Amino acid sequence: MRLLNTTTRRLETFSTPPLYAVLSHRWGAEEVTFQDIQDGSAELKETAYSKIINTCSVAAAGGIDYVWIDTCCIDKTSSAELSEAINSMYRWYREAIVCYAYLADVPNKKFTQSEWFRRGWTLQELIAPSVVIFFDSDWQEIGSKSSLQPAVSKATGIPAEVLLGGNVGHTSVAQRMSWAAKRETTVIEDLAYCLLGIFDVNMPMLYGEGVKAFARLQEEILKTTDDLSLFVWKEEGADRSSGLLAPSPGAFRYSGAVRRSKPTNGPSFIMDNKGIHLSIPLITVKRRESPFAIIHSGEDGMDVGVWLSALTETGDYFERRTAGNFVSLKQGEPIADEVRREERRVCVRQTRPPNQSRSPLWNVSAFGRGITMGLLLSQSGFSVDDRDETGRTPLWWAVEYNNEDTFQFLLEHGARLESRGPSGLTPLMRAAASGRPQMIRLLLDKGADSQARDFQGRTAVYQAVANGHCEAVKVLLDDKADLEVRDNGESTALALAAARGHAEVVKLLLSYGAGVEARDRFGQTPLSQASMCGHLETVRLLLEAGADLESKDDSGCSPLIWAAGKGHAGVVRLLLCSGANVETKNERGSTPLSEAERYGNSKVVNILRKGV
Incomplete structure (x- = not known):
């Protein structure tokens, strides 16, 4: 030394x-x-x-x-x-x-x-x-x-x-990653190399490998731990398919509360050139082709799951359906419309880091300047509407990486406003999903269609609402985007905001006159969604807006029945104080009390028995 x-x-x-x-x-x-x-x-x-x-x-x-x-x-x-x-x-x-x-x-x-x-x-x-x-x-x-x-x-x-x-080793892998989520380095490889000591691993330095360095880091971590919290991450607004390994530390921004995995007997996973092989609970869900997989069971009694997509007819080879979210739930708690749950040995394909094989066109779109893009287009066979292997155009990449300089250059040089990327997203939808108000304004000024829909029937407003971006929602609504537009599941923007607990977005939508009684294809109202998911402030806002306390969905469940069954004590108390009927029954004849007892929600049982 x-x-x-x-x-x-x-x-x-x-x-x-x-x-x-x-x-x-x-x-x-x-x-x-x-x-x-x-x-x-x-x-x-x-x-x-x-x-x-x-x-x-x-x-x-x-x-x-x-x-x-x-x-x-x-x-x-x-x-x-x-x-x-x-x-x-x-x-x-x-x-x-x-x-x-x-x-x-x-x-x-x-x-x-x-x-x-x-x-x-x-x-x-x-x-x-x-x-x-x-x-x-x-x-x-x-x-x-x-x-x-x-x-x-x-x-x-x-x-x-x-x-x-x-001892830093007593914290979960996901927690440690979350500490680095908002940090930056001068060169991209150092985002991985600066974390070696924190995870007590060693690996050679290969400057020039780009984002592959972070993939290598995760592979080294997998060799030394049985903590599956490494798989608990999400890319905000991303709708592309993926594997179980994250693209960057930034994907762990919302994973700081995830605890270590429960100890397992023997190796919990094996990694090879096909992907990551592991035994996990797979859940079949009514009216969903994709299974739901529990990828992490924490010591704190919480599970984390993601949706998978089958890659073979045998049903044992999958990919993560979207990198954009994960779902937390109490261990043993059923998810909505659950049909069957079974332990399965599966392989989840590990996809390439998304920018590993991009040509100079994609690199300049994401990280360069407009003047560089002009030089590249004039001196090569590239065009402003070329597509990569996933269908993304240069304009799409500029939005993805918030590169306003190249973004404006592409708009001024005729880039197609309605070009579709993964899942049918247009550049406007991607800007909305990422919460880029200035890019949204520029696209709208150029004539982008705010009513265009992706493959799930979702518009730009829906994308902004889904990710909780208030300013983006406001820009779109001020441009006369349809407030009551419904996706393929008949959900409105307000219902989505209520289900995800984006209280500020709910408040904004209500101020624009969003309908509080709109029902989705299962007959659920925004209040039912918020009650089911336990979003107390959202429930309060909807009640203040006049939402029907006793609205029932197609299964006969009222907001109180949903909240009681899911164990959301605060929501149950609020609904009762607002006058909800404690004796209401669903199609099976279950009351709020019997639902709470059925799922072992003792705190809710006590509240219902006392009546407050």
Whole structure:
């Protein structure tokens, strides 16, 4: 290990390192390198060198003779040394006496709004050391991760027990991934490499492999854990099929509450070139061709499931039907219209990372600039309406990655507004699903059809509502999009918002006059949907809007029966206080009380027996 002497500011190499401190910081445009220290030219980089001087001074004042600084203690011209350093970095930070976190943009920014909290590499630099002391741009001490723990936990999502030295391995894989979900790195491969230590795995560095690095990381994690929470992720707004492995840490943004899987007897999964083989409960659902699969059973009593699509007639080879969602439910709780549940050994195909094989056209569409797109189109055989293997056009990719510059260029150069991508989504629908109000306005100004439907009969409004994007919904409704449009299942936008618990969207739709009694093909109203799913605030909004407390669906279930059967105590209490009939019966003759007793919802049983 190579360390910097705090007195001589020269590098020394140790097989068994002495006590040392480490620096955590955001790299600037011109940092002091290993070569700069060796040839004596480090002082020429005045700003960067002052960071080294201050680090050494703070360490020396604390009686520490050596520091490790990533910019100058690694010879990055040696790929072997760089790879070894990246695989060892978590351990080096963990074994340091203290870590100095230098926040160059504080106090210009609030402490928790510093860019330091948004970088990929600083995640392990926060977690691994026992002691982290924060300094502002003037090297004035702000506090430690211990004294500032509540603020740091709120900013990062990392629980107190981990920040204060608890075993990171006791948290679920999904939780650890969620801590990195909003972080960024300069090169895409580092989104994977910066997490090696947090998952205690090693793998070679292959810069240039792109998003495949994150796929490799997950494969390495699978070799060392039986925690299936790795499969609990979703790409917001994505409707493409996928495998069980996530495309990036960002897909775990909503997985922070997922606990570790229950221990299993023997290997729970095997991975080969076909995909991931595992034994899971498969659920057959009435009126659905696709089975529902329980992919994770947590220690906290919660299951997580996804919809699968069969790839063979034998029914043992599948893919994840959509990357856009997962479903949480109590263990043992039936899902709506469940017919049969059985343990099956299946294989789920692992799809390629979505941008692994894109040509330059797709890369420029997603990440480039309009001027670059113009050059590419003029010097190649590409056109603005070319399609990739999934049917996506350049305009579609620009929307997907929120690339407004290329997006506007494509619009101005005649890109087809109604070109269809996966599942029949148009660029406008994709912009709505992703919550891009400015892109929606531009598409509408160019004449995009807000009433166009995807293969499930869903319009752009429906896509925005499904993902809870209020501003996108408002832009579309202000452009006179149909508020009461129904999908192939006869559901309205309000019913969907109610089922998903998007209270702000529900409030917005009600303010535009959405009908509260619209029924889907099963006769369910928005209030029934919200009650069934346990969305208390949504139920309250619908009741205030005059929704019928006693509306019954085709099975004779009222909102109260649904809430009682599903165990939603808060909703049951609200419905009772609003005057719901506690003696109402469904087609089977079941009352709210008998439904609650049937599914073992003791808290609801007590509420119903007391009548409040």
